[in-house]
Each structure stands twice: as C-alpha cells, then as structure tokens.
Amino acid sequence: MKLGSERWLGHIRELGIFLKWLLYACGIGLLAGAVAAAFHFGIDWATELRGEHPWVVWLAPVGGVAIVLLYRVCHMEKDQGTNLVLVAVREAEPLKLRTAPLIFLSTILTHLVGGSAGREGAALQLGGSLAAWVGRGIGLDDKDRRVMVMCGMAAAFSALFGTPLTAAVFAMEVVSVGVMYYAALVPCAVASSVAFLLARFLGLHQTLGYPVGEAMALTPLTMLQAAGLGLLCALVSILFCKAMHYAPKLYARVLPNTLARAAVGGVLVLLLTLFLLPLLLLGEEPLAGPSQPPAATGTLPIDRTVVTPGQTADGRVQVRVALGDGEVLTLPLDKYLWRVVAAEMPASFEPEALKAQTVAARTYTLSK
Secondary structure (H helix, E strand, O other), X not given: OHHHHHHHHHHHHHHHHHHXXXXXXXXXXXXXXXXXHHHHHHHHHHHHHHHHOHHHHHHHHHHHXXXXXXXXXXXXXXXXXXXXXXXXXXXOOOOOOOHHHHHHHHHHHHHHOOOXXXXXXXXXXXXXXXXXXXXXXXXXXXXXXXXXXXXXXXXHHHHHHOOHHHHHHHHHHOOOOOOOOHHHHHHHHHHHHHHHHHHHHOOOOOOXXXXXXXXXXXXXXXXHHHHHHHHHHHHHHHHHHHHHHHHHHHHHHHOOOHHHHHHHHHHHHHHHHHHHHHHHHOXXXXXXXXOOOOOHHHOOOHHHEEEEEEEOOOOOEEEEEEEOOOOEEEEXXXXXXXXXXXXXXXXXXXXXXXXXXXXXXXXXXXXX
C-alpha cells in the first residue's frame, strides 16, 4: 500500500513538473516570439528604407561608431555576443537583460547602413537574454534556468525564421556540439511552436513550405554530391572560423581604439562595395521600369527553352529565347527573369525564396 501511494505521488509530481514547464514554455514562447517578430519587421523596414534611399550606405562608418557608443553607454563594450548565451546555458552564468535591446537596435542599424549581420546569433541572444531575465524573476534554480534559456532561444529562432522543429533541435544542440539536452525537448518544442503560431498570427511566414520535387531524389550521384558539398562547406567554415578568430586580434593591434576600428570597418565595407558591385552586376545597368513583375501569363519554363544571353550596343544584357514551337523571343534580362521565376515558383512564396531563385536563374542564364 505504501509503495503504491508513493508511486502515485511520484506521478502527481511528474504531472506537476510537466504542467509547470508547459506554462513556462508557452509564456516564453509568447514573449520571445513577439520580440522576434518585431525584430523581423524592423529588419524588413531597414532593408526597404535602404532600398528607397541607397545613399544611407555612405553612413556605414557612422553606424559602426554609433553601435560601439551604444554598447559603451550600456557597459557592454566587451560583450561576447552569441558565445555569452552559450556560456550562460553551459555554466549557468548570468545573462543581462540589456543584451536584448542592444542586439535588437544594433542589428537593425547594421542592416540599415548596408552592413552584414546574421540573424541567427541575434535570435539566440534575444531569446536567451529575455528567458534568463524571466528565469531570474520567477526564482528558477540554475538547472531550470538553463532549460528556460534554451526555450527562449528556440522561440526567438522559430518566430524569426518560421522553422519550429529546427529551432527546437538547434537550441538543444548548439550549446555543445554533439551533446543534446533531452530534458529540454518538450519545453523547447512547445516554446518554438507557440512563437511560430504567434508570428503567423502577426502576418509572418504565411507560406508553410515549398515542394522539393526531384531535389530529394536519393541516388548514388546525389549522395556523392551531398558528401562533397558537406566537405567543401566544412572547409569554408573552418577558414571562416579561423579568420573570425584572428581578425579581431589583428584589428586591435593595428587600431587599438574601438571607435576608430568601427569607422575604418565601415569605410572598408564601402570600398569593397564600390569595387566588387560592378563585377557582380557584370556591366548590367540598374533595372528600370515597373517595380512589380508582370502577371504569370507569360511564363517561360526554363527546362523547355533554349537561352542565349548577349549584349546590346550600349552594353545591356539581353536574352534570346528559342521556344519549343520554334518561336524566338528577344527580351531584356530583367523581363526574362520575371517570367522564368514566375514559371518556377508561385508568387505566394517567401520573398527571400523568390530572390534566391532569381539569383540562381540569373547565374544560370549568364553562364550559358
């Protein structure tokens, strides 16, 4: 009788723990999800504003100095970024709430002046710092606070990228490569799902997915290609990590003053843009004409056309398209791309996916 009662008490305690984490995960999912959605809208606003006023890229040095001063005023000048969040989970180190507004504002400002700032690390810092603050506020111990921080990271990542499953797994394994915190599986999954649903409610990630078709066909050739791609990506990642490790030391030795480093960094970005942009455009003039692509009635399926790129007398790229019925069309490159992308992807897809497909079609066309 005593063993039976203890067993039932144990089940009741387990149910209480489950309900507790269900409540915590839903709460942090709503909080981190709302902040991450606002962050998404902020980046979109900065990108659109820069597109409407391209001259703001000349303010890159000023933006760099402003970010350094912002961190200095908040006494976070030596902030370790994403590494600080990972250490907070591994070693239960305190994570300051001010990290969230700092990364929020500095990333949007970086995008506004044309800088390069990834959103993955920003999502981890936003969600992690908010969750750590909530954990301290409700009096969680070190172990539960780690799980709470992982829930915050999963929620922010999910709301920002629209990938709830990936966000939950990523938050559990990013802290220590090869180590999964399985105790956080259900809380992270709930937090990321709640944040994703909130982001969709606010108008983000309306396209749930896209067909992969033959891209997922598993053959010996595709397996070999995937393995080769993985090897190349690993080599590039190692090179990038080495560069990121040694570059700050070199910068600090050449320019000890952080404000000077930020300003010079902005100038270097501008110089690289001025020198490399003409090469990337391959002599093509800026697009003119309507800002919206034509209706999909005039699509050109790329697998049923013969494409011959060329140049006009004034240097602009045009495309001769030989259709299957023998008809030959001559189109400017921009109008050709509009029709090709309209044939390959629905207009309801995410804007970033349409942009990526446009770049791929353009690269493919110019390589012929």
